[in-house]
Amino acid sequence: MPRNRAPVDRTEKRAEIVTAATRLFVDDGYDNTTMGKIAAAAGVTANTIYWYFRDKDQLLIGVLDDVHAQTLIRFTALGELPLGDRILWAVRELTGYHRLVDTVHVRKAQSPEIDDWHNAFHSTWEGWLASNLTLLGVSEADIEPMTRVIVFVIESMLTHPNTELENRATVDVLLRMVDPPTS
Amino acid sequence: MPRNRAPVDRTEKRAEIVTAATRLFVDDGYDNTTMGKIAAAAGVTANTIYWYFRDKDQLLIGVLDDVHAQTLIRFTALGELPLGDRILWAVRELTGYHRLVDTVHVRKAQSPEIDDWHNAFHSTWEGWLASNLTLLGVSEADIEPMTRVIVFVIESMLTHPNTELENRATVDVLLRMVDPPTS
DNA sequence: ACCTGAACACCGTTCAAGT
DNA sequence: ACCTGAACACCGTTCAAGT
Numbered sequence: 001m002p003r004n005r006a007p008v009d010r011t012e013k014r015a016e017i018v019t020a021a022t023r024l025f026v027d028d029g030y031d032n033t034t035m036g037k038i039a040a041a042a043g044v045t046a047n048t049i050y051w052y053f054r055d056k057d058q059l060l061i062g063v064l065d066d067v068h069a070q071t072l073i074r075f076t077a078l079g080e081l082p083l084g085d086r087i088l089w090a091v092r093e094l095t096g097y098h099r100l101v102d103t104v105h106v107r108k109a110q111s112p113e114i115d116d117w118h119n120a121f122h123s124t125w126e127g128w129l130a131s132n133l134t135l136l137g138v139s140e141a142d143i144e145p146m147t148r149v150i151v152f153v154i155e156s157m158l159t160h161p162n163t164e165l166e167n168r169a170t171v172d173v174l175l176r177m178v179d180p181p182t183s
Numbered sequence: 184m185p186r187n188r189a190p191v192d193r194t195e196k197r198a199e200i201v202t203a204a205t206r207l208f209v210d211d212g213y214d215n216t217t218m219g220k221i222a223a224a225a226g227v228t229a230n231t232i233y234w235y236f237r238d239k240d241q242l243l244i245g246v247l248d249d250v251h252a253q254t255l256i257r258f259t260a261l262g263e264l265p266l267g268d269r270i271l272w273a274v275r276e277l278t279g280y281h282r283l284v285d286t287v288h289v290r291k292a293q294s295p296e297i298d299d300w301h302n303a304f305h306s307t308w309e310g311w312l313a314s315n316l317t318l319l320g321v322s323e324a325d326i327e328p329m330t331r332v333i334v335f336v337i338e339s340m341l342t343h344p345n346t347e348l349e350n351r352a353t354v355d356v357l358l359r360m361v362d363p364p365t366s
Numbered sequence: 367a368c369c370t371g372a373a374c375a376c377c378g379t380t381c382a383a384g385t
Numbered sequence: 386a387c388c389t390g391a392a393c394a395c396c397g398t399t400c401a402a403g404t
Contacts, residue, residue: 029292034377047379048388056378102288105342109212109282122343145352152339153332159288160305160335169328173360180363217396230398231369239397
């Protein structure tokens with residue numbers, strides 16, 4: 001019996017649970033998804049999930065990490081694009097996950113781990129945006145508030161779905177903050 | 184026995200339940216607040232609440248209507264102020280209700296009535312903002328997306344608490360969209 | 367009309383017991 | 386180490402019964 005047999009199985013089983021939970025959290029929402037449904041979709045019983053995750057919130061973090069990692073990979077694979085196009089790409093890519101966004105905002109008040117995850121999420125994207133704004137010549141003092149505004153608008157665009165045309169218009173007026181039209 | 188005795192009592196009892204629910208939803212969150220706790224705080228048993236509200240979501244709507252109505256009254260009582268100051272006032276006033284905001288965003292997917300309430304809320308404030316932007320000379324085509332951006336940022340400011348100084352800076356750069364600095 | 371005690375169906379989580 | 390059946394505590398909601 002090879003020494004890495006068990007660990008590999010464990011990783012695979014964990015991944016199956018995360019995959020099942022992701023689909024259910026995304027489609028039906030966190031509250032409507034019972035541990036029993038997730039377990040059934042992963043081919044185990046509800047209490048087995050607790051061998052892999054401390055509780056339902058830790059499973060949520062597993063889902064968030066997975067979704068975020070995959071999004072980061074695709075985001076990095078994007079070629080050079082103007083800031084507005086990158087933002088629209090991210091909105092298009094993440095709109096399907098709007099229920100996860102709302103759930104994180106509710107549950108970060110209950111779970112320190114989800115609060116940490118949420119803070120790290122904001123740090124990651126605010127850091128990326130800040131360096132972009134610097135490159136675009138935004139003054140030092142404006143970087144922080146502008147970064148906040150842009151992240152806020154992106155998050156809200158996810159949770160308040162609009163048409164592609166409306167999103168384009170939203171991002172256009174938003175970036176006029178950064179790069180005012182030379183009238 | 185006066186004919187309006189019962190209706191008056193009913194209104195008062197309903198108000199007591201709403202008051203109790205408001206405090207608990209705001210302080211502890213919707214999920215952590217059981218019907219039993221609300222009932223105890225209002226001096227009844229849990230099932231009595233169902234005589235006044237169809238279910239927990241309808242009680243949430245009762246709470247939202249109450250909080251929103253009171254906020255509207257205070258908002259109207261505000262004197263003439265620049266747009267930025269009015270926005271900061273609203274943020275200051277509503278920050279304490281950030282858990283309600285997040286809860287509405289999660290539950291509007293489950294309850295058509297809460298979805299309706301949320302849409303009406305956005306309509307009210309986007310309408311008010313749109314007329315303000317028109318007065319400030321914003322072009323017809325920009326009104327709608329700018330209104331969206333401002334409402335999005337206000338909502339996110341509530342759910343991502345910052346210092347008063349940070350909020351001031353956020354609103355300043357935000358309104359540069361509306362009124363670009365004459366450089 | 368209004369209120370209650372008791373019950374129902376369900377859910378997240380635990381635990382003793384198996385392999 | 387991994388998994389399960391059974392149980393526990395709890396919750397939103399219902400209902401028959403009272404006044």
